[in-house]
Amino acid sequence: MFALFWQPELGNKNPEHQAGALHPEDSILWPLSYGRRGPILTHCLKFKTSNILHRPQHLIQQGLICRFMPTQTGTRPDGDMSWKEVGELGLRYGRIPLALICMEAFYWFLTLPSDTLAPIQVTEAWLWNEITNLLYGEGSAVISHHNGWLTRIDFVHPSFPGPHDTVGLYVSDECAGVHEMIFLSTLIMMTDGMSQRFKIKSVAVMCGIVYVLNLMRLVAFYPIALEGCLANPDQQACLSNMWTFHEVVYQWGFLTVLTLMWMAWFFKFNGASGTIKASQATKESWRIARRKNLEPKHWTVLAVGVLFVILALSNITTNEEAIQAKETLDMCEFASLISSDCGSAQQRWDDAIGYAWSLSAISLVMIGSIGIVIERPDEFGNWPEKKEDEAQDDDEPKSHHNKKTGSWKKRNSSEEE
16 A cells, blocks of 8 residues: 655746746655565656657656655664674674684694694793793703603702702693784784785784793793792792792783784774774675685595594594503593503593594684685675586587478478478
8 A cells, every 4th residue: 555645836946947848736756666665756747748848658648757766664764774784793793702712612622632732832942941041040941851842941949949949840832822822813814904915914923922922921930930939948839929920921911911912003003994994885895605616626625634534533543552541541440540650541541532632623624614715806896706607509409309300302491481
């Protein structure tokens, strides 16, 4: 149902702007069709049909000349968003925490086994040892092996507790600073309004800064421990200040520093204006789509991902060390034994499970990455579309059921008729 709206004496009364130099007698709104938000009305002017030139015949018969005037007559208020628009807006502003959660889960599975990031741990332990000896005297720290890797550091001073006057520490995968690098890199890469090349350069610089800050944190352990033990020598309580410093930095200190680093980078390079422009843009700068065609390199990645899954399963089913560790652990649990062998077996079995989860996480990322593609519009703002199939051959089929019968003379005569 729709109503007919009459608006007397509306319209342009200037004869120069009227076809045929006539004044409109009336103005009406006439429903022409229905759109998504209600009927699309036409603004119609009534005129004398005898003096009008070049008008559509169906309008001349009605004595009307109309122009389109889209009008929203639905009950939906202005500014109200559909559920699809709400979802797109939520995805736009919620993708940063979503990306952080995904990266956090991936890092957790990746570092389940001990010493997963051994190369980085070894380099930091070596630098930690060298800088400590350089700043506080030769022999202040000694580097040694831990779980087969050169990651253990022993502080040496007569005031330290213990029979050997040493404090033993080691660089774990959590102490390597990779967790903090991933967190900061995710924040930078998910920031809108900046080019991809600039963000990659920023990630490289920021990761270098995080590496240096983490190394400075490790070097600070020696003077803090030494200060407490000089005041209370040869007592375990003298190390409480060092452990308190470690806990504070580990729990929220690094998070605060990383957030401040990202904010400084964001405002230094006009990230606010770029984000506003990106949010006001009518079209997105990129989107995630399903990959339709797999190239040979994608099949290679898929094969490597499947291989990682097989290795993950074999690590807990066919690995002799893991099987022996599991048998020892079962015997220790059955006999309620507590020994160093039971502890070693527990650690070895936990590492086997951790390696399986780590390989599975890497394989899941590899297999998932080949199923999606990041699309970007071209210089004209057009998104890439699926290539159309090549045109089919127009030649007539040569099969026997379509073969014409009779002589060629009869066929020509029948076609001419």
